[in-house]
Amino acid sequence: MQRCSLATLSSACTGQWADGRLWAHDAAVALGDLSTGSALSVPLDELRGRTVLVRTEDQLSAALALIETDGIARRLVLCPPDLVVAHLPYVVTTAAVDIVITDRGRDDLDWLPGVRVVTCARTIHRAAVDRAPQHETEWILFTSGTTGLPKMVVHTLATLTGAIAPAGGLAGSVSWATFYDVRRYGGLQILLRAVLGGGSLVLSDPNEAAAAFLARAREHHVSHITGTPSHWRRALMSSAARAVSPAYARLSGEIADQTVLDQMRSSYPHAKVAHAFASTEAGVAFEVTDDLAGFPVGFIGPNESGVHLAVEDDTLRVRSSRTALHYLGNQGEALLDANGFVDTGDVVEQRGDRYYFVGRRGGIINVGGLKIHPEEVEAVINRHPGVRMSLVSARKNPITGSVVTAEVVLAPDSEQMTDTAVVAMTKDAILERCRATLPTHKVPASIRIVDSLPVGPSGKVARRNG
Amino acid sequence: MSEGMIRTTIITHFEQVAAEQNHKLAALTDDRPLMESGLDSLAFAIVVARLEDSLGVDPFNASTTGDFPVTFGDFVQMYEKMQPNTAPNAAM
Numbered sequence: 201m202q203r204c205s206l207a208t209l210s211s212a213c214t215g216q217w218a219d220g221r222l223w224a225h226d227a228a229v230a231l232g233d234l235s236t237g238s239a240l241s242v243p244l245d246e247l248r249g250r251t252v253l254v255r256t257e258d259q260l261s262a263a264l265a266l267i268e269t270d271g272i273a274r275r276l277v278l279c280p281p282d283l284v285v286a287h288l289p290y291v292v293t294t295a296a297v298d299i300v301i302t303d304r305g306r307d308d309l310d311w312l313p314g315v316r317v318v319t320c321a322r323t324i325h326r327a328a329v330d331r332a333p334q335h336e337t338e339w340i341l342f343t344s345g346t347t348g349l350p351k352m353v354v355h356t357l358a359t360l361t362g363a364i365a366p367a368g369g370l371a372g373s374v375s376w377a378t379f380y381d382v383r384r385y386g387g388l389q390i391l392l393r394a395v396l397g398g399g400s401l402v403l404s405d406p407n408e409a410a411a412a413f414l415a416r417a418r419e420h421h422v423s424h425i426t427g428t429p430s431h432w433r434r435a436l437m438s439s440a441a442r443a444v445s446p447a448y449a450r451l452s453g454e455i456a457d458q459t460v461l462d463q464m465r466s467s468y469p470h471a472k473v474a475h476a477f478a479s480t481e482a483g484v485a486f487e488v489t490d491d492l493a494g495f496p497v498g499f500i501g502p503n504e505s506g507v508h509l510a511v512e513d514d515t516l517r518v519r520s521s522r523t524a525l526h527y528l529g530n531q532g533e534a535l536l537d538a539n540g541f542v543d544t545g546d547v548v549e550q551r552g553d554r555y556y557f558v559g560r561r562g563g564i565i566n567v568g569g570l571k572i573h574p575e576e577v578e579a580v581i582n583r584h585p586g587v588r589m590s591l592v593s594a595r596k597n598p599i600t601g602s603v604v605t606a607e608v609v610l611a612p613d614s615e616q617m618t619d620t621a622v623v624a625m626t627k628d629a630i631l632e633r634c635r636a637t638l639p640t641h642k643v644p645a646s647i648r649i650v651d652s653l654p655v656g657p658s659g660k661v662a663r664r665n666g
Numbered sequence: 667m668s669e670g671m672i673r674t675t676i677i678t679h680f681e682q683v684a685a686e687q688n689h690k691l692a693a694l695t696d697d698r699p700l701m702e703s704g705l706d707s708l709a710f711a712i713v714v715a716r717l718e719d720s721l722g723v724d725p726f727n728a729s730t731t732g733d734f735p736v737t738f739g740d741f742v743q744m745y746e747k748m749q750p751n752t753a754p755n756a757a758m
Contacts, residue, residue: 567708567711568707568708568711595715596727597711597714597715598711598714598724598726598727599707599708599710599711599714599726600707600708600711603708603711603712603715605715631686635686640687640708641708645711645712645715645716646715646716646719
């Protein structure tokens with residue numbers, strides 16, 4: 201990969217002491233050192249034209265492996281951290297992998313037949329390297345949140361970086377931080393922007409508390425921070441959220457409801473707050489910067505940045521030079537329709553002059569034949585001032601098949617959660633709000649107050665159905 | 667929990683859901699057909715969900731007989747049978 205001389209990458213180096221306490225320190229690498237060195241255990245020439253699977257424990261070594269092998273390898277397969285080991289043989293066969301890059305030790309994956317294991321460090325050692333690109337490398341990414349066999353999606357550096365305008369119109373070298381993992385589409389976007397734009401990037405670590413991550417971001421004078429609405433809801437629960445004052449704060453990967461946008465605005469009064477639509481298959485489609493949920497109806501149709509949005513059967517369709525090319529394997533399932541559009545599976549609804557995201561087509565709860573998107577109920581619950589976040593799901597029921605149930609995390613500054621009377625009152629108030637706004641079948645049959653909600657490795661709330 | 671308390675809990679939930687959804691509840695006598703209790707199927711579904719929360723049992727799910735209760739009395743009995751201390755074989 202060319203033009204990466206200015207970027208610095210840093211991540212937390214975390215581990216555990218013998219007594220169980222976690223330690224963390226900041227590890228940083230200057231990508232300019234790659235012009236006279238390498239992080240790989242073998243000469244780069246040995247990877248030319250090969251199909252390379254990158255499977256690392258650490259984001260920093262994955263980032264180095266990607267930067268080094270783009271243009272060199274024929275195909276790069278980027279494993280997300282939660283890829284199930286049992287699926288590796290399927291991945292290796294489907295993508296025809298012949299080299300595995302790991303940071304865990306040479307014997308980590310030598311049980312896989314027919315692959316050679318190469319290691320990648322988190323540091324760059326001096327080495328003579330010839331980085332002349334030879335291939336338009338295929339980048340294979342995995343879609344998030346699927347069950348069963350993983351879905352592999354084919355991109356190129358061109359589709360991953362195609363016509364990206366400076367984020368939020370803020371040009372110049374920027375300092376990024378992201379809650380996303382760079383081994384998934386969302387995080388990879390940020391990594392590539394930072395590397396190609398000559399900026400720096402502060403990576404998060406799953407073992408690190410949001411407060412510690414934001415403290416590192418502050419030390420690095422980060423100007424641009426990105427994450428999912430779930431990441432942000434958690435971060436805003438911490439007083440450390442106010443320690444940073446980004447110029448640009450972006451949410452994507454889940455529906456950004458008005459409540460979280462308002463919370464972002466009040467936490468970061470001087471920032472450009474944007475919510476963006478992007479997915480592994482559809483690429484980056486658009487961002488919205490008017491502090492309002494949803495997007496203007498005028499976004500539909502072709503636009504000057506080369507993105508064409510359409511709504512068909514109530515779901516958003518995207519055609520652009522940033523969409524993925526096709527699936528790898530997957531029984532010949534088509535990624536693009538006959539007109540070149542990706543069906544995002546995200547259901548939208550027009551109200552006035554805006555479209556609003558109402559949920560995933562596959563995530564519908566069926567209550568006695570009536571359909572409900574969990575996200576529309578969550579948006580109502582989240583409007584209660586005492587609520588930080590919520591998860592609505594189907595609960596099996598002998599009468600209607602399912603009823604709606606909600607789990608709710610209260611805001612830290614709301615009333616004492618230990619006081620059962622107060623909790624009961626809050627539950628009643630939330631239900632009252634739902635009854636006032638939603639038809640009866642969408643009102644939760646039960647509400648459970650919980651300390652936290654499961655957020656998956658992709659940074660999205662882990663939904664049990666859909 | 668005694669049988670009387672189970673009945674009281676059930677009646678409380680019927681009344682509460684009826685009030686929430688503006689349904690007029692009929693007198694809950696044992697021979698009252700559930701279809702005529704005044705609750706529609708959604709309200710009834712919610713009662714069953716909340717009873718599972720307060721009594722810790724879902725007799726519909728556990729039911730081996732498969733008979734759907736017809737009257738309010740059948741319904742109450744179904745929950746009473748689920749209680750370990752009142753089940754017929756509890757003494758064995």
